[in-house]
Amino acid sequence: MILELEDVSVTQREKVVLTNISLSIREGDFVYLIGKTGSGKSSFMKTLYGDLPLLEGDGKIVGFELKKLRERQIPHLRRKLGIVFQDFKLLNDRTVRKNLTFTLKAVGWRDKVEIRERIDEVLESVNMLRSLDKYPHQLSGGEQQRIAIARALLNEPELILADEPTGNLDPHTSVEIMELLQQINNSGRTILMSTHDYPLISKFPNKTLKLDGKTIYEVVQKYR
Numbered sequence: 001m002i003l004e005l006e007d008v009s010v011t012q013r014e015k016v017v018l019t020n021i022s023l024s025i026r027e028g029d030f031v032y033l034i035g036k037t038g039s040g041k042s043s044f045m046k047t048l049y050g051d052l053p054l055l056e057g058d059g060k061i062v063g064f065e066l067k068k069l070r071e072r073q074i075p076h077l078r079r080k081l082g083i084v085f086q087d088f089k090l091l092n093d094r095t096v097r098k099n100l101t102f103t104l105k106a107v108g109w110r111d112k113v114e115i116r117e118r119i120d121e122v123l124e125s126v127n128m129l130r131s132l133d134k135y136p137h138q139l140s141g142g143e144q145q146r147i148a149i150a151r152a153l154l155n156e157p158e159l160i161l162a163d164e165p166t167g168n169l170d171p172h173t174s175v176e177i178m179e180l181l182q183q184i185n186n187s188g189r190t191i192l193m194s195t196h197d198y199p200l201i202s203k204f205p206n207k208t209l210k211l212d213g214k215t216i217y218e219v220v221q222k223y224r
């Protein structure tokens with residue numbers, strides 16, 4: 001199991017945002033997390049990558065026990081996750097190449113040739129090799145998200161957490177990004193993606209979990 005939660009509560013400061021969350025995600029799954037604004041999607045994701053502490057229930061993610069997670073283990077946990085955000089979070093003062101180099105160096109890569117080869121490989125996989133020496137502001141939103149996805153792939157993550165990855169994109173670009181994520185999943189990678197883009201979900205049907213009334217349940221999709 002890549003992710004397993006049992007009776008977990010998600011808390012922001014003293015406020016309980018979600019309770020009684022139990023779910024499991026297997027290797028190779030593509031799972032959507034849906035719910036209205038404020039339903040707790042981001043807080044849920046933050047609990048999974050160690051940005052919010054897990055105070056109640058049991059949670060295991062890519063081999064880490066969330067309840068026992070120590071501050072110093074968080075970087076190790078994040079190395080096994082690929083995290084993609086709505087607002088891309090690229091470093092705007094440096095080129096695509098330097099953005100990706102920064103991530104690899106942070107996890108100990110030193111060999112220049114290996115770094116170059118790995119960057120070429122991930123950029124190729126998102127079809128952005130041509131933008132190696134561009135700055136983020138020279139790219140469209142969809143292109144920036146492709147770079148952010150390439151960055152998430154650098155460490156060969158066991159799980160990709162994508163928090164509203166199409167939230168800042170127009171419908172056409174959203175479909176393109178979704179095609180890319182679906183293709184990454186088809187090659188065997190596990191993805192948990194939060195979204196409130198219902199048309200997108202019906203175009204790309206996958207297992208769907210809904211946050212509502214502080215808890216979670218699986219939604220059975222209607223296929224048309």
Ligand SMILES: Nc1ncnc2c1ncn2[C@@H]1O[C@H](COP(=O)(O)OP(=O)(O)OP(=O)(O)O)[C@@H](O)[C@H]1O
Nearest residue numbers: 012013015017035036037038039040041042043044
């Ligand atoms: N830093 C914070 N401190 C205290 N409460 C917070 C904090 N961030 C979020 N909350 C509260 O937690 C609840 C869930 O917010 P969250 O951002 O997780 O929802 P969301 O479903 O991701 O919404 P959105 O789609 O707007 O991002 C909200 O009631 C919000 O007010």
